[in-house]
Amino acid sequence: MRRLKKLRDYIIEKMIFISGIAAIIFVILIFFFLVKEGGSFFGEYNIKDFIFGHFWYPASDSPRFGILPLIAGSLVIVVGATILAVPLGIMAALYISEVAPKGLKDLLKAGVEMLAAIPSVVVGFVGMVTLVPVIKTVFGIPTGLTALSGCIMLAFMAMPTIVSISEDAINAVPWNYKEGALALGATKWQIMYRIILPAATPGIIASVMLGIGRVIGETMAVMMVTGNAAVIPSGFLESVRTMTATIAAEMGETVRGSSHYRSLFAIGAVLFVITFIINFIADTYLHKNKE
Amino acid sequence: MNAKKSQKIAFAVLLATTLVVVLPVLIIIIVIIKEGIPAINWQFLTTMPSNGMRSGGIFPAILGTIYLVLLSVIIALPVGVMAAIYLNEYAQDNLLTRIIKLSIVNLAGVPSVVYGLFGLGLFVIFLKFGVCLLSGALTLAIMELPVIITTSKEALSSVPLSFREVSLSLGVSKWQTIRYVVLPHALPGIMTGTILSIARIAGETAPILFTAAAFYIPRLPGSLLDQIMVLPYHLFIISTQIPNMPSKLTYGTALVLLMLVLTMNLTAIVIRTYFRKNKKW
Numbered sequence: 001m002r003r004l005k006k007l008r009d010y011i012i013e014k015m016i017f018i019s020g021i022a023a024i025i026f027v028i029l030i031f032f033f034l035v036k037e038g039g040s041f042f043g044e045y046n047i048k049d050f051i052f053g054h055f056w057y058p059a060s061d062s063p064r065f066g067i068l069p070l071i072a073g074s075l076v077i078v079v080g081a082t083i084l085a086v087p088l089g090i091m092a093a094l095y096i097s098e099v100a101p102k103g104l105k106d107l108l109k110a111g112v113e114m115l116a117a118i119p120s121v122v123v124g125f126v127g128m129v130t131l132v133p134v135i136k137t138v139f140g141i142p143t144g145l146t147a148l149s150g151c152i153m154l155a156f157m158a159m160p161t162i163v164s165i166s167e168d169a170i171n172a173v174p175w176n177y178k179e180g181a182l183a184l185g186a187t188k189w190q191i192m193y194r195i196i197l198p199a200a201t202p203g204i205i206a207s208v209m210l211g212i213g214r215v216i217g218e219t220m221a222v223m224m225v226t227g228n229a230a231v232i233p234s235g236f237l238e239s240v241r242t243m244t245a246t247i248a249a250e251m252g253e254t255v256r257g258s259s260h261y262r263s264l265f266a267i268g269a270v271l272f273v274i275t276f277i278i279n280f281i282a283d284t285y286l287h288k289n290k291e
Numbered sequence: 292m293n294a295k296k297s298q299k300i301a302f303a304v305l306l307a308t309t310l311v312v313v314l315p316v317l318i319i320i321i322v323i324i325k326e327g328i329p330a331i332n333w334q335f336l337t338t339m340p341s342n343g344m345r346s347g348g349i350f351p352a353i354l355g356t357i358y359l360v361l362l363s364v365i366i367a368l369p370v371g372v373m374a375a376i377y378l379n380e381y382a383q384d385n386l387l388t389r390i391i392k393l394s395i396v397n398l399a400g401v402p403s404v405v406y407g408l409f410g411l412g413l414f415v416i417f418l419k420f421g422v423c424l425l426s427g428a429l430t431l432a433i434m435e436l437p438v439i440i441t442t443s444k445e446a447l448s449s450v451p452l453s454f455r456e457v458s459l460s461l462g463v464s465k466w467q468t469i470r471y472v473v474l475p476h477a478l479p480g481i482m483t484g485t486i487l488s489i490a491r492i493a494g495e496t497a498p499i500l501f502t503a504a505a506f507y508i509p510r511l512p513g514s515l516l517d518q519i520m521v522l523p524y525h526l527f528i529i530s531t532q533i534p535n536m537p538s539k540l541t542y543g544t545a546l547v548l549l550m551l552v553l554t555m556n557l558t559a560i561v562i563r564t565y566f567r568k569n570k571k572w
Contacts, residue, residue, distance in 0.1 A: 009466045013381070019370045020377025021387075023394035023440065026433050030401060033412035092312040095305035110560070111313035117556045118319060119494025120403075121523045122545050125530045126319045129538075159312050189298035210400070217402025219497040220523075224531060244404045244497070251408075251501050256416070268408040272401060279400035283393065 034272055038265025041065075045259070050266065056230040058250065058260040065263045067270070072232045073147070073240035074216060080151030080236060081158055081215045086208055088155070089162030093207075096163070097170045098192055116160035124224030127153040132225055139237055145227030148236040153221050158211035165210060165286075169203020170196055202288040209282035213275050219244040243267050320553075323545050330543025339509065344529050345536060349544055351511055355424075355519035356551070358512055359503060360493050362428035363435065368485060370432075371439030375481075378440070379447040380469055399437035403497040406434050410502035425515040427503025434498055435488040442484020446477040479566035483559045490555035494548065496523040522548045 042050070045065055053066015096108050127149060136144030173196050181191045197204075219242075227239025228249060241249075247264050254261040334348055341347035382388040410430030420426045450473050458468040496504075505518035506528060512519045526544045529536050 009464055012466050016373045016377045019373035021391060022370055022374055023391055023398055027394045027397050030409045033409050037412045088308050088312055091305050091308040095309040099302055099305060108309060108313055111316050115316045117490055117552055119523055119548060119552055121496050121526050122549055125526060125545055126322060128530065156315055187294045187298045189301045190294060213400045219404040220527060244402055247404050248497055248500055265408055268405045272405055275400045275402060276397055279397050283396050
């Protein structure tokens with residue numbers, strides 16, 4: 001009986017260990033399957049032409065697989081969404097953690113949490129029916145499905161990440177920093193931008209990186225409002241197509257094992273590497289903040 | 292300008308930006324409720340779509356979403372909780388633990404459509420499950436793992452160390468201590484995290500595009516290897532691919548999905564506040 005119990009404990013503890021390293025296994029598996037399905041693409045197609053090629057014509061008779069227009073599309077969206085979301089997000093985090101009275105604070109935090117909970121198709125749908133027509137009329141352009149629409153919608157989707165992680169960083173600033181300044185007669189606002197903001201900077205940088213990661217990876221909403229034109233955009237009022245949207249829109253039409261199919265996995269691998277780097281940087285800054 | 296005055300202006304600006312961040316949430320919810328309510332009736336919720344989705348109900352999509360989400364959480368929960376137990380109760384501060392933590396951060400950051408590719412490569416093709424409920428649920432299970440691990444670990448670490456010490460000093464084994472002393476106290480936190488992860492998964496579209504979702508299926512899912520209809524994909528289809536779609540039905544579908552997700556979130560928040568208030572230590 002006793003030995004049976006010991007054996008049971010042993011088995012359970014082994015299972016716990018395997019579950020513990022499951023995260024590592026899955027990260028490796030994801031990368032492995034992206035390379036397995038997409039890697040052979042580079043046997044037949046030059047990697048330089050893939051990344052720097054100007055033309056994405058995957059389905060034509062002499063197909064071209066240049067993803068520069070797709071990278072440019074993702075980049076335009078990321079830059080635009082970041083410019084919108086970062087100042088707003090940081091200011092909102094400051095207000096929520098340092099200025100808002102208790103009741104309002106809880107309400108605002110619940111609002112931010114709700115925003116994070118809204119599914120991306122629903123955000124995309126609402127963008128299609130509300131924002132897209134407005135952009136069309138305001139700028140007098142033939143279609144409102146533009147990079148700008150994508151930037152605005154994705155700025156909102158990145159907001160919960162930026163606000164909540166910045167807020168954590170602001171809250172983590174030690175009390176005695178504030179007390180010292182307060183004793184010297186500084187106003188609350190002076191303390192906020194001269195002391196709290198600089199002290200919370202590593203955490204805020206992490207929040208921005210994670211927000212950017214969210215924007216790059218977002219698929220459905222961006223596909224629904226940006227018009228899906230795989231050409232290098234020259235401004236925010238043109239249709240664009242991101243890397244994520246390309247995979248989502250085209251995978252259904254490909255033949256398994258074809259060059260087109262494998263090129264989409266190759267794009268997936270590029271995305272995986274980009275988000276890996278972004279998350280790594282964010283994680284480093286988060287740890288800096290803790291020290 | 293004196294310091295008091297500039298503070299007033301600064302706070303007003305901060306309040307205004309915070310409202311710019313939060314108010315659109317209200318607008319989204321109000322617009323969808325207002326336009327979607329007229330579509331909601333018993334027939335809409337319990338019948339099959341007909342006339343190329345342009346009339347009828349969304350019953351198979353609701354059922355598909357529930358099946359998919361439940362199956363994925365059944366798969367992810369034990370692995371996630373055990374991983375959290377490992378990290379909080381067993382792991383030492385060494386290289387392996389750091390790599391595990393980095394992997395979790397990374398798993399949380401992998402784009403949803405890349406999960407879709409992975410699920411296609413591993414479950415649909417390599418393991419030959421095909422495009423079906425099981426492949427989709429497995430893909431989503433891996434995706435919700437980081438959320439479950441992180442929140443469960445937090446719940447475990449909030450159980451005071453003294454609880455463990457007392458149990459261990461009575462000669463109870465380590466696993467028994469975790470099972471009978473630590474886990475029960477961490478349960479509310481684990482539940483909150485799990486419900487939040489379910490809410491997130493229920494709205495996901497990209498990971499199931501190539502692993503589980505079907506455009507239209509005239510019958511209800513009968514086995515794990517059936518393709519299924521799901522709410523988020525259905526909403527995507529009817530709002531972008533079907534010409535002359537009555538907008539009432541599109542809003543109605545969005546409303547059902549939104550309510551499903553928000554109800555789960557609200558439940559999680561209620562559980563969290565209730566147990567925080569009634570905490571005895």
